[in-house]
């Protein structure tokens with residue numbers, strides 16, 4: 148309660164902004180992810196890996212816009228690309244030259260992507276990828292992971308049939324090899340696609356085992372099911388995503404977040420024969436309009452972001468920095484003997500307030516939820532901005548000094564809150 152009081156007292160302008168927002172938007176927000184009680188901190192500006200809120204506090208930004216902010220705020224080369232595009236006219240309603248350059252960069256990098264199409268978000272990418280799978284297989288059902296997140300229309304937390312997915316879904320236990328294989332075989336004649344995050348992101352930065360992904364690959368091949376890797380978040384973990392790191396190639400891949408340098412973006416791509424359902428020359432071509440699919444800002448920023456900045460070497464170095472950070476955080480937890488651990492891959496990390504190995508998303512106890520809120524509040528008080536659920540997604544400007552600052556803040560939390568951990 149004390150930490151909450153301090154949070155509220157320090158943020159009168161954010162509190163007022165929230166009151167105004169509630170008058171015109173349900174719950175006062177337009178992005179469910181960004182709402183938390185008592186009210187979200189409203190940000191004013193960002194530079195590099197630092198941000199300022201509207202009450203004047205400075206933060207080290209480790210949220211990294213939930214992975215979309217990979218390049219940090221106002222990266223000079225990306226700004227230049229955007230400024231150049233703005234000067235040439237925004238809405239041309241025509242094919243451009245940059246989209247095929249950008250598509251070429253993506254096809255060259257991701258082993259599974261022979262052909263690609265752009266969307267405006269990861270959600271759309273997943274919906275259109277699944278439409279392709281349905282058209283290609285003539286089947287209707289999706290197998291997804293319980294606790295997986297593929298966008299607002301494909302949110303599979305909490306078990307049971309999701310209310311908002313506009314198609315039949317079977318939910319399987321992440322990393323549960325035997326149980327998932329049995330479900331696939333039970334529904335094999337109905338399944339158009341299997342969708343999986345090779346590391347569950349929003350559900351807790353929980354990596355899939357290589358064996359689990361290989362089992363999905365084998366079963367999908369055996370039963371003619373379209374294996375889809377949602378790499379909207381995990382594509383950053385190597386030049387060619389987690390699929391390249393694991394050496395397992397899905398049939399379709401979906402992308403989003405950082406790839407257009409921080410401009411709105413989504414994409415789906417994969418095998419030529421499946422993607423051909425979007426070729427207007429296909430006898431049963433599927434529609435995929437999308438006014439902003441090739442918008443000049445995303446296309447221009449994306450070419451520079453992926454072609455020049457987030458090179459193969461940059462992605463390897465970034466993963467190594469994240470792995471080292473997570474090792475250091477876990478060493479702090481062990482040193483203080485607390486029931487707390489950090490999971491993830493490379494630059495994406497999530498704290499969990501329990502000791503047992505984390506194989507799949509779980510329902511937190513009320514105590515865990517309380518500690519998680521305290522973790523967030525203590526870090527905000529220390530001037531470190533993380534996702535409310537605790538996730539951090541390092542941006543490229545985050546260096547050794549910033550990592551050391553986060554490690555010290557986590558250590559301070561372990562010491563101050565030890566009785567609760």
Ligand code: PLP
Pocket residue numbers: 213267268269270271273296297298299344348349377378379380403404412413
């Ligand atoms: N897929 C994954 C794995 C995600 O993490 C997200 C967003 O967090 C999405 C899809 C949806 O992307 P968007 O928010 O761009 O619709």
